[in-house]
Amino acid sequence: MKLMLALGLVGLSTCCFRQTQHNQQKCQGFKAKPYITSQNSQFGALIEGTSVNPSGHMFAVNFNATKSTNQLGQIFPAQKLIFTDSRPKSYLNAIRFLNPTTAFAADAANHRILKLTVDPKTNLILNSKVFCSDPKMIQPNDIVVASTGYIFTSGMNYTTDTKSTDGDIWACSPNGEAKRLALRGRTNGIELSPKEDFLYVSESFNKKGAPVLQRVLKYKVDVKTGNILDPVTFVDFGKFDNSASIDIDGMRADIYGNLFIARAGKGEVKVFNAEAKNIATIAVSFPNPTNLEFGGPKGSKLFVVGRCKTPFAEGVEKGCVDSINLETQGAGFKRIQSATPARRIRKEKRTKRIRKATTPKYN
Secondary structure, three states, X not given: OHHHHHHHHHHHHHHHHOOEOOEOOOEEEEEOEEEEOOOOOOEEOOOOOOEEOOOOOEEEEOEOOOOOOOEEEEEEOOOEEEEEOOOOOOOEEEEEEEEOOEEEEEEOOOOEEEEEEEOOOOOXXXXXXXXXXXXXXXXXXXXXXXXXXXXXXXXEOOOOOOOOOOEEEEEEOOOOOEEEEEEEOEEEEEEEOOOOOEEEXXXXXXXXXXXXXXXXXXXXXEOOOOXXXXXXXXXXXXXXHOOOOOEEEEEEEEOOOOEEEEEEOOOEEEEEOOOOOEEEEEEOOOOEEEEEEEEOOOOOEEEEEEEOOOOOEOXXXXXXXXXXXXXXXXXXXXXXXXXXXXXXXXHHHHHHHHHHHHOOOOO
């Protein structure tokens, strides 16, 4: 019975996420399980900016305490501190990997992107330096790294009444040059499609202190030049499910082009396919999921982070993590596999063996 149930769940998730034009079905019954709770968490309530390295290890910001915003930590396979910025007043809000030895972190307080040199054996940060900065950057808040080395950033001023200049999108070139791509309402979640031909950015507006608009914009992007074209609205949550008062936070794509969107305040992750059809909902154990990423050995375990529902002690709030195994691999995890030398060498050897075996021999 247990085996049949397990097989049924595998089939269900495969159907949900491996969408085709002839297979469009909703799967709303997913529920992530607690992985890190308030009882064992070493992260603060400002946990954010989840990231994965080529080994499937997971990372996030706000390690140690809610008041410590200059530290990065490892989530999986075990919690540990990996980096403390020398600027105690820095506000590290996101981290992403380019390859096994290089990662980038967003410092929202000092308008800069840090380049981190990583020890691939321990995941500890060996050194850091400013890679990209501009005082006109609103933050940056969240980032995504393309395979070309371009970094795209979001940022926001959280004001009572949002203006169309309270959010921005920037691109940092591989040599560290920053250029502003757009001014918007407050921008937050940002992600690339699997083929890196589209850039998704969330945009929100407040009115009299309350959120009144929540949407995801879809830009055509050139990751070789860092340029974007005028966007279309991918999903408007006010029109979709009347949830314009619930903030959009982090976003991640899988290899099939499905977009996973954290809804901070609703305790769930909404999943839309590339045609903007809602195909799944994943419930989490805490009300404010802030970010998410695929990790684990196969890159198919979704980790969702956010402030714990129950405080660890009076006045002490912690960061929690839920996880769920899915029959789909993260686009970010897949992207950095090609940047891993060992895997690239194995792929090249495998290709040579196939070519040798299939090359016709002539006498």
